[in-house]
Amino acid sequence: MDLIDIFQRLGLAIAIGAAVGVERHWRERDEPEGARIAGIRTFTLIGMTGGLAGLLDAVLAPGSLSGLIVASFLISVSVVLLRFGLMEARAEGSFSATTVIAGITTFGLGALAVTGEMAVASAAGAAMVTVLASREFLHGAIRRLTWVELRSAVILLAMGFVLLPLIPADPYGPFGGVSPRSIVILVIMLASISYVGYVAVRLIGGGRGDLIAGAVGGLVSSTATTLAMARQSELAANAAGPSAGAMAAGSVSLIRTGLLLFALAPTLAERLLPGLLVAGGLMLMGAIALVARAGPSSEADLPGNPFELSQVIKMALLITVIAFVARAASQILGDGGLYIVSGLTALADVDAMTVTVAGMLPGLPLDVATTAIGIAVTANMLAKVVYAAAAGSRGFALRLAAISLLALVSGFVVTFAAGLV
Structure with missing residues (x-):
């Protein structure tokens, strides 16, 4: 390390201590002076001490003795x-014991800033300050979380780090096979999105309104949420609230599809993401406008915990079956077979087809993949309008049909224009 590098690293160690x-x-x-064990001066000195210990260790104890000075300082x-x-x-x-643990961690990050990766030390320091400053929020969150939600989080962690x-990772089966690890990764990704959205609304406390309930329901299943809102519209005196909930669910579904494509297939997202965002934005604006005009929304129950184990198993089976059928149809029937599968599958859910088509790249032509996703999104939106007409009130169905048609047309126009650029 040259002199400038030493000053930069030691400065980061001091900055971490000062931030904490x-x-x-x-x-x-x-608290009066002398009533706290450590404040801004003490923690700054702890960070500096960690940095100096790391520097002395690198200079005075190389080779097999490396780490002795840092360990001695840490014990002291x-x-x-x-x-x-x-x-x-x-x-x-x-x-x-928070302050004591924070002091020990600050010393360790100061030593890491001098002897290790500065980016890791900086990120860890920022994370520690965030956790310390979030005490009230975290304590309130724990008080409001139920056992079912906590259990679901444990299952999520177990799936990600144990299972x-x-x-x-090797694919199994005909027609290119299916990778079990890829399926589990995608299931964890989808379930994590749903779980975070669910818990966020529980903690914020806005999960009683039709708009919020619809948005959270869209994280789980926009189709199921639309059916639930349709049934509610038959009982409600004013269908504006349930209509806003169904629109919010559709908006979240469109935006989530775009984000999934961005994460799984960036080349495909370049074509479809602008249109999906515009369509989702229009549906969201329609929902907000309805709520604003209708006044306070009626109460609506939140959907069930989105990360129940049974739902995870069903999602895994659905993605596996759709992936196999889509690959088989594409190889046997050509592009037309994939289009048929896309349309039929999207009558219930669009996520499975989105994940499947994204996983078939780059072996699948980009134009074919774009068309398949477009068919899936269109079929899903039209199916929800049909479900609304069959299960909901006339006003509910008309509102959802109007905003869905506007969103579809706008999305197609934006997608087509983006493809010409």
Whole structure:
């Protein structure tokens, strides 16, 4: 390390300590002098001490002795923090170890900033300050979360970090086969989106209105949400609220499809994302306009937990079957077979076909993939209008049909214009 690099790394160590110190000092700003074990000055010095320990270790203890100086400093800092933390706990009758752990972590990040990757140290420092500053939000979130939601989060983590590494990645079966690991990854991605949206609304506290319930329902299944809103429109005195919920569900579904394509197949997203965003934006504006004109929306129950294990299994089976049928139809019947599968599958769900077509690239021609996704999105939107007419009130069906037609036409125009550029 040259002199400039040393100053940069040591400066980052000091900055991390200062950032943590600001948060800790602000939280205990009303305490009198001497009543807190560590504030902005102490944490800044802890970060600097970690950086200096790393620097001394690199200079004085190379080779097999590397790490001894950092370990010695860490033990000393930990002992001091633990002693004063214990004194504070006895004086205040508290059992919080947050400040002590934050001090030890600050020392470690200061040492990492000097001896390791600066980007990792910087990101970890920012994450630590965010966690420390979010105490009220996190505590409130835990109080409001139910056991079902917590259990679902544990299942999600287990699937991602325990089950996924054990799943084989090689494809199995005819027509190119299906990779079990790819299916599990996609299932986790879809379920995570749904779960985060569900929990966010639970924590924000806006999940009682038709608009919010429809938007969250669109994360789970826009088709099922439309049917639920259609049934509600028959019972409601004013169908504007359920109509707004169905529009919000359709908007979220379109935007989510675009984001899935952006994550899975960027070349395909370049063609379809502008149109999907415009169509989804129009449906969302229509929903907001209805709610604003109708006044306070009627209450609507949130959909069930979007990450129940049964739903995950069904999603995995659906994606597997659709992937196999789409590949088989494409090879046996050509492009027309894929188009038929796209249209039929989208009568219930558009995500499975989106994931399947994206997974068939780059072996599938881009024009064919674009057409297949376009057919799936169109069929799904038209199917929801038909369901609305069959299960909902006349006003509900007319509103949804009008905004869906406007969104489809606008989306096609934007997609076509984007393809000419």
